[in-house]
Amino acid sequence: LDEFTFLEKLEGNRDSIHIALIGDLFHGRTVHSKVQGLQIFDKVQVDLVAPKPLSLPGHYIREMEQLGYNVRIFESIEAYLNQNTIADIWYFTRPQLERMGDDILKSADSLRDKITFKREYMEKLPQGTTFYHPLPRHKEHPTIPSFLDTTALNGWEEQSANGKLIRIILLGLVAGKLGSDFKPLSNPPQQRTRSFIEEIPIDENRPVKRYTEGINPVSNGIVIDHICRGDNRRDIRDHTARIINVMELFGKGGEWITASREDKKMMKGIIFRPEREELSPSEINKLSAIAPGATLNIIKKSRVVKKLRLHMPPKVYNLDSISCSNPDCISHPAHCENVPPEFINTSGNTLRCAYCEKEHTFKEIWK
Template sequence: MEGSTRTRESLRNAAVFHGVKVNEFQAESSSFQKNETITDTMKMLAVYSTERSVFVIRSPLEGVCSALQGVMEKHAARFGIPTPAFLNAGDGQHAHPLGEMVDIYSLLEKSNWNRSEVHLALVGDLAHGRTAHSKVEGLKVFHKVKVDLVAPDIFSYPVEFKDRMVAEGFEVREFKSVEEYLRQPAGYLADKWYFYKPQFAKCGDLGQAKVEELRSQVSFRSEWHKRLPKNACFFQTLPRDKEFPLIPLSLDGTAINGWDTVAANAYFLDVILLGMLFGKIGKGLPTGGSDARERLATAEAVILPRSDVIDLESADLPSFMKAADLTKTDHTRDPKRARAGGPVPITDGLIIDHIGLSSDAKNVWQRLRMVRSVLGWSKYIGSEGVYVSQKKAAGLSKGIMTLPSYNLESLKVMELKILASVAPGCTINFVAGSKVVAKYRLEVPERIYNLPNISCRNGLCVSNPKNKQRDVYPYFERVPFYQSSVLSEGKEAEFLFTCKYCSWPHFYESIFEDASV
């Protein structure tokens, strides 16, 4: 789905080595250029063989392999064929795990398989270099890691990856140019360098003078060779730019040439990797089993079946529900209390309070409409209003909704989870005989999915609506807050939601396309 030379040829020749049938799609002429869905193409190809299919995908869209893995597992089971395997050979600006495997293998080989420590300089376009982003995971095979980031601001390493390196215990330094980096005293320079070709087309409108300046900042010159540490080695993905090589062609015959080794290693690693996926290597070896995400999703499926109704007598509540102690005065509520122009008192039913806390009342009204729409509660007669909170969120506007005569026994746990997703922090009061018999605060759930009007804000994500890929639905997972180059500068929150497919971070509010529904 995206042009490639080294990755395509390495894997194609590795497949030929195994004598398997190879279907090759060229980016310029494949079905993907004809407005056809990726899923349909993969389903079609998978049934052309009774043996396992391995799809190697290089794509401008992010998260393609992750999305297809889930879809194709069901398709394979339906037709009685082995579940296909998917190899990510680069997706958008996200990652390139195949390329990273080659890089790390080459680093280990150059280190004589000593994993105790590594000192690596990443030079060039670190903003768009996919294997540069994957280094956060790959370098963890070494016990002690030093990373020197050498790039001007426009090519700088994204803050989220740099922070993750620091969190992993890596020692990280930054420099604006190769020339500045080489001014370091003896013993402070890395003995292993990895160069990333500048992708000027992704940097906006740059004048020729600026392009030349940036290129000079990330290029190595022949006369600097003597400044390098003993046994220094340079790596770069081939083929190189013949007119503007980051590493002078005159250094090809020197001991620092590690780029030719990377190209050779890629082929042999691909042979081994495909051999494992085809079942020729590794039979009988123990596997790690399902990952934490799969186990958690399975557990949630058990806890939250769609058909289960809420059991007010049960002490085993879903994790997003917190019961309030009705014996405390600050948790009591007189269901007959009414405010001018607002919700009317009810005898039986539901009262949902603290909906859409905001400094802007308009946002609260939008969230009230969203609650009714998403949960299908527009069919119920009831009242709603927006008020200024008097207690913990004093000064903020909040929404209150009443659903009189609502059958409490019909309220499903999944409905409460959806309510928690749309209106996190709200409280739900169960009223019977003019008394509040139970009260719960709904916290932000760990995952948000299966809701209308949610989408990933990354325009390159396979789940983004504009990419029109069927069977791929938005899915977000809650994570602790971290700084990211794609978030509003200076804005913080307690947590973020990352896209399951492309890992793009979102503030809670931004996953909703239109709060007005």
């Protein structure tokens, strides 16, 4: 709907678009959809206008930049208008402050002020500027005040009218009344998802690597190596203890902090569990989420018979020992909503809550 409306303003020209996204960029789903939606244009410049508590989550900004968008960030409309390159398409979203907890509500007036258009700003707008808004506006505190309704800036009424047309087309497609002449690709591309558990071939010609617990060699069991490689000793020790607790690796064995063979200045953690049976697939999946980058070695008769390098899974969920750290998230235990936590791997070992979109390191989601 929105992209269709933008195309109307640009008379169907897809060469470029310069758009300002203003308001509650943190919660606004229509804003989040612009990350993908604006790809219909060859060149995209996006100006994000919002105070920090309402700013667009970082993973969306990174995705925009990866798509080649030119992204700029401003904390208020006033700051945005005090520079020379101003978009002629403004897209407002209603601030959803009620979703952000008591601390944010205390500064609600100040936050609204930074994203509300004022009469004195009119003279600073480029000629031909149009405002859009996914209605309804807030009755008491509209970011687009009613005095703009009868001005040439009003593009939200046409945007709303386009909604009817778009829905007619969508319903026609769903009902099979339209699109019968569409021919899909005969061989659609196959999307491959890289496995997050990588089996490393065992080179039989290499000298046998012996793991020892103290002075005694590990004859049978498991060794988790390369834990938090490169972190400081305290962090390695703390997270190693967390792994033992979450994975219930209690009993016989030990854990060390030692230098990497490749780089003596690089520290890592190791957990030894002699006589521990091989982990189940679900346990290995769980270990991948709590110890990405580690290596799981299966030892039998003093030889490593299987070596698995662990990477962060694309999604972490259905685990009792994880929790979002945002106290205002619906999945937070304090709300007693019985909403199971779920995290999406956005990049590397960064995890985003599927509900409130707060980003965490992989260490931060574990209770």
